[in-house]
Amino acid sequence: MTRLSTSIALAVLLLAPTLPAEDAALERLEREMARLAQGAGGAVGVAVTHLETGRKVALRGRERFPMASSYKVPIAVRLLERVDRGELRLDQMVELRAKDLHPGSGTLTDLFNKPGLTLSVRNLLELMLLISDNSATDVCLRLAGGPERVMARMREVGIQGIDVNRSTAQLIADATGVTHLPPEDEWTPELFSQLLRSVPPDTGREAALRFNADRRDTAEPEAMRALLERIWARDLLRPDSAELLLDIMRRCRTGGARLRGILPAGTEVAHKTGTIGGTTNDVGIVTLPDGAGHVAIAAFVKSSEKEVPARERAIAEIARAVHDFFLFNPR
Helix, strand or coil: CCCHHHHHHHHHHCCCCCEEEHHHHHHHHHHHHHHHHHHHCEEEEEEEEECCCCEEEECHHHHHHHHHHHHHHHHHHHHHHHHCCCCCCCCCCCEEEEECCCCCCCHHHHHCCCCCCEHHHHHHHHHHHHCCCHHHHHHHHCCCCCCHHHHHHHHHHHCCCCCCCHHHHHHHHHHHHCCCCCCCHHHHHHHCCCCCCCCCHHHHHHHHHHHHCCCCCCCHHHHHHHHHHHHHHCCCCHHHHHHHHHHHHHHHCCCCCCCCCCCCCCCCEEEEEEEEEEEEEEEEEEEEECCCCEEEEHHHHEECCCCCCHHHHHHHHHHHHHHHHHHHCCC
């Protein structure tokens, strides 16, 4: 290289816009998240905040993703708000009726197929979040005032990118191609099983495509991250209610291969998962070791044609990259 060309190259470098070191590091993390997301076999949205410093990074952060069972977090926030207002009590007993036993994940429908079961509001909240019980969820949704009140609460606190529109029973029916549900008073577990078995394969595939494009019960990763930030900050709920919610999420029994998947043993994660069709999600708050702080992370996969373990592995690898980045760059 001649002295002239060397001087020109040096001048170009000196005149080129430079990013602060911190911004450049976050951009590197974003590129790594995008690389790891390729393993999920679908569209991946992730939004992350280091809670103590406010540093953020996102991938498809403003795109809509089906929440599946992660929508149980905003339902819980609205339910606990009613508790804080004195409109409900955690020890208030609720009788489950036959029509309250709905399809999907959980144990209530499997274990209690006859009416007569009575549970407290806290029992129902824990079943909804710990094991993602759909029957408990739909009762909690009713106690919260219905989808409209859950979504209204999100808007009241400035979160625009989360929509809650349907019960889990209706959501599952729409996602799987079940049509013409009878009146709710006629719902039974046996009826749902019969309706699900009767859906032709082509109808089910068409329903899945419609579900992936449906705006109902979706969230932007950045909006879900904002909700997690507010829960952690304890400014949406009374401190004891916020701590109860976080405590239950720390004990979540689903999705061990997702955010938790390849984090160091013993890492504390308060989270909630979601799965339906080509959708696999996990949203939560990770506690970093050695006083390095906490990370809120919302990870969504949609329209994936890969098996669930592949999607979970992508989420786990992204979570590990985020964990390590903020562990070694805490300030």
